[in-house]
Amino acid sequence: MDLSPGRPLPAGIDTPCFLIDEEDLSSNLDRFLAALEARWPRSIAAYSLKANALPWLLAYFRDRGLHAEAASDDEYRLSLAMGYPHDKIIYNGPCKTRETFLEAVTRGAFVNVDSGRELLWLKELDLPGSGPFRVGIRANIDLEARCPGEFALGAEGSRFGFCHENGELGKAVAFIRGLKQIRLEGLHLHISSRTRSLAVYRALARAAGEIAAAHSLDLSSVNLGGGFFGGLPDKPSFDEYFREIAAELGRRFDPRRTTLVSEPGTSLVSSPFSYVTEVTDVKRTVADTFAVTDGSRVHIDPLMRKSEYFFEVLRRKPPAGPPLPRQVISGFTCMEFDRLFVLRDHPELSVGDRIVYHRTGGYTLCLSPMFIKHFPAVAVRRGKEWTVVRERPAAEDFIRIQSV
Ligand SMILES: Cc1ncc(COP(=O)(O)O)c(C=O)c1O
Structure with a gap:
């Protein structure tokens, strides 16, 4: 479309407005999936709703076969309302409610346990004849020690998941192992870096191997989250990310048995x-x-x-x-x-x-307040x-x- 001044915008919109270029979106997604599938064929891409939960985008990614990554009860309900079945929802983060947590675990969504209260909710499900239910656990690692200068908040450390280095993760794993109806099958390791560098993803993949070995975990999936650059010529490409991840992950995990889960958000939606x-x-x-x-x-x-x-x-x-x-x-x-x-x-x-x-x-559309003017x-x-x-x-x- 011609955006030249004086020319009217499409019927129904006026400035200020946002425009999405579908061709750009589709080529981003093609490149992402091609890179992921080429480097680790047993893989899942789950679109991270927090990046932009516009219903059109959710329908678009659903129709392209992606899973949904929900980080709150609202995002979980929205994913269902947008037609993602339970077995295509990954439910993460500290912002779950007890009701949606229990529902998600029992209906077959993949839930990554993030905090102490969720362990107690899991215990409620440990009833004879009720399971088995599979879950994942989010590990908190000291990224700054592994990649100095790269963690988003430097030495302040991440607040998500259970800390690997101080033994909290080990305790949570032992707790879950004590529950007869719960199977710990996944490890989740998303972390925010300021650099989005290849070194960060090598470190995450290496940490997944270390953690699995330290606790003798038999994992069906490893989830390294999102946080990739997307579509910027001078930044790492999707292929470089998955090449590095696959090289490191392959040292410990069998690509024929372990699913690599990724949760792209901004990298898919920012350039369009x-x-x-x-x-x-x-x-x-x-x-x-x-x-x-x-x-x-x-x-x-x-x-x-x-x-x-x-x-x-x-x-x-x-x-x-x-x-x-x-x-x-x-x-x-x-x-x-x-x-x-x-x-x-x-x-x-x-x-x-x-x-x-x-x-x-792409990201800020959903972060902006309705201030003075409507969206x-x-x-x-x-x-x-x-x-x-x-x-x-x-x-x-x-x-x-x-x-x-
Ligand atoms: C757990 C998790 N997965 C995926 C994402 C998506 O990250 P991005 O939008 O940078 O790709 C985030 C973003 O904060 C996240 O917290």
Whole structure:
């Protein structure tokens, strides 16, 4: 579609809005699955809902045969509502409820036990004649010791799963072994790194082997989670990730018996998303030149960490006048710090010019609050056709789920 200023966007949407390029999404997924299956044929890819739980995406991944990775009772229920059967749901994280935990384990979802209370819930299921039920366990490893400088919070350590190094994991394994109706079949090791490097995945695969050996685990699956880069030319490719993982994992596990589970999220959905905004005002003050837009940092940088983007400026008219050293591209909200980036050495922008942010919104779309304006619409491009897959909520939608 032509996003040139002045041209209307597809019926039903206006700026600001998110656009998904289906071809890009599909080629990301093809590359991911091809790499995973080539390097470890006995494998599962589970889409991580937290990355972006847009129902269109959930249907898309379901139809391409992926499992769903749910990290809360809400995501678990949403996966079911979107047609993922229990045996295609992986249920992770500390945010489960007792009711959904028990249901998921007994109905055949793959549940990775994350905390002490979940061990007690498992015990409730250990009744004669009731099982057997299979589960996995999430290990907490000291990634910073294995890959210095790479763990997301440095020496502060991860808070998820049971600690391998201090013996908590061993105790949890012994507890589960004491339950007659429960089979410990999976080991889960997702961890957030700041680097997403190949070394991190080698370390995770090595840790899986160490843990299995230390506790004589007979595992049907090893789950290394998500956290991969996706579709960036100067970063590791999916093939490099799975080549490294397979080389390390193959030292301890038999590829014909052990399933490699991966939980990609951002790596699949970030590159296909764009965010389209329009300039609504240009003003000069004693301090700066501000190009005010109808977009906002609350939509694409809610954690307030970014200062640069892959952006494109689309002008209504050919630029006139000399380049300005700075124009502060600002958002629509009343927060002074809603400034997206500084456009340097460009002729002055005009009302109606469009700024399109590429590779943006895939993750943040679901993190943004409904602040001052309702959520932006989302449309999918398939060839020359656009389909609106999320409308901007109207005032009536906003009121419907609340009481007055
Ligand atoms: C357990 C688990 N799996 C998968 C993911 C997806 O990670 P990403 O979106 O970086 O691929 C996360 C993200 O935090 C996670 O916590």
